[in-house]
Amino acid sequence: MLSRTADSLFWLGRYSERAGNVARGLGATLRMALMAESHGAAEGEWRALMVVAGCESEFRERHSAMAQAESVRWLTLDLANSSGIAASIEAARRNARSVRTALTVDMWEAINDTWIEFRRFDSAAIMGDQLPGFLEWVKSRTLLFNGAVGDTMLRDDAWRFTHLGTILERADNTARLLDARHGSFGPDAGEDAACYAHWQAVLRSVGALRAYQHVYHARLEPGRVAELLLLRPELPRSLLACYGRVEATLQEIAVANGGDRGECHRLAGALHARLRFGRVESIIGAGLHDFLTEVIDDNITLGQEIAAHYLNGREP
Structure with a gap:
C-alpha cells in the first residue's frame, strides 16, 4: 500500500x-x-x-x-x-x-x-x-x-490503518479524560457529591456507566472507575484494550509487509505491557496524573513513530 x-x-x-x-x-x-x-x-x-x-x-x-x-x-x-x-x-x-x-x-x-x-x-x-x-x-x-x-x-492493510487511527485516537481521549479530573481519583479524594459527579461524568464520556455496573455490581468508587478505564480488557475504550489492539494491528501490518518493524512496534509493546501488568493501586499511589501524562506523551510519540515508519511523516 x-x-x-x-x-x-x-x-x-x-x-x-x-x-x-x-x-x-x-x-x-x-x-x-x-x-x-x-x-x-x-x-x-x-x-x-x-x-x-x-x-x-x-x-x-x-x-x-x-x-x-x-x-x-x-x-x-x-x-x-x-x-x-x-x-x-x-x-x-x-x-x-x-x-x-x-x-x-x-x-x-x-x-x-x-x-x-x-x-x-x-x-x-x-x-x-x-x-x-x-x-x-x-x-x-x-x-x-x-x-x-x-x-x-476486508481485513487487509486498508482496514488495519483505518482501525489503527481509530484506536490510537480513542486511547488518547481516554487518557486525557482521566487526567483532566485526576484530582477526583487520588488517594485523598473524597466521596462527596462533587467527586461522585466527576466519576459519573468520566464514565458517561466513554459510554461506560452501565458497563461499570455490569462489571462491579457496586456504587461508584474512584479506584474502580480508574481501573475500568485503565486496566479492564473487557471495556473497548480502556487503555489496556486500546493498546492491546494497537500492538496487535501493528504486528499484523508488519507481517503483511515483509516483517519490517520499527520504533513504533517497540513503543506500542511497551505501552501495552505497562498496562497489562499494572495494578491500579500502584498507579494511583504513585500519582495518577504523572502516569497519565507519561501515557499521553508516549501516545504522541507513538503517533509520530507510526507516521515516520509507515506514513508520510505527518505528526498527529
Whole structure:
C-alpha cells in the first residue's frame, strides 16, 4: 500500500473517532456545568473539556472567558477549532475522498452523508434544547462509520490503518479524560457529591456507566472507575484494550509487509505491557496524573513513530 493511502486511512479513522469523542464529552460536560453553575464553578467544567479536546490555548486566544455559548460553538460548529466536531468531519471527509477507491460503498456513504447533513446545521442546532439532539446525531454518525468499517472492509492493510487511527485516537481521549479530573481519583479524594459527579461524568464520556455496573455490581468508587478505564480488557475504550489492539494491528501490518518493524512496534509493546501488568493501586499511589501524562506523551510519540515508519511523516 502506498504511504499516502495509508496516511489518509489512518487520519480518516482518527478524525471520525475524534468527532464522536468530542460529542460524548460535551454531553457529559453539559450535565456537569448545570450542576456546577449554582456555586460558580461552571467555567472549570468547560476548561476541563477544552483540556481533553486539546484546544484550550486556541480558545483563550479568541475568547476572554469560557462561557457556555462560546464554548459550545467552539467545540461544534467553529471550523477554526482543529479539534472540534466541524473540523473533524471536514477532515474525515477530505481524507476519505482522497482514498475513495480504498473504501467500501458503506464507508463512503457514511462519511459523505454525514458531511452533507452537517453542512445544513446552523447556530440554531446547538441552542438550548436542540443541542442534545445534535450531539446524539454526531455520536450516531460515528457509530455508523465504525460499523461500516467493521462489517464491510476486508481485513487487509486498508482496514488495519483505518482501525489503527481509530484506536490510537480513542486511547488518547481516554487518557486525557482521566487526567483532566485526576484530582477526583487520588488517594485523598473524597466521596462527596462533587467527586461522585466527576466519576459519573468520566464514565458517561466513554459510554461506560452501565458497563461499570455490569462489571462491579457496586456504587461508584474512584479506584474502580480508574481501573475500568485503565486496566479492564473487557471495556473497548480502556487503555489496556486500546493498546492491546494497537500492538496487535501493528504486528499484523508488519507481517503483511515483509516483517519490517520499527520504533513504533517497540513503543506500542511497551505501552501495552505497562498496562497489562499494572495494578491500579500502584498507579494511583504513585500519582495518577504523572502516569497519565507519561501515557499521553508516549501516545504522541507513538503517533509520530507510526507516521515516520509507515506514513508520510505527518505528526498527529
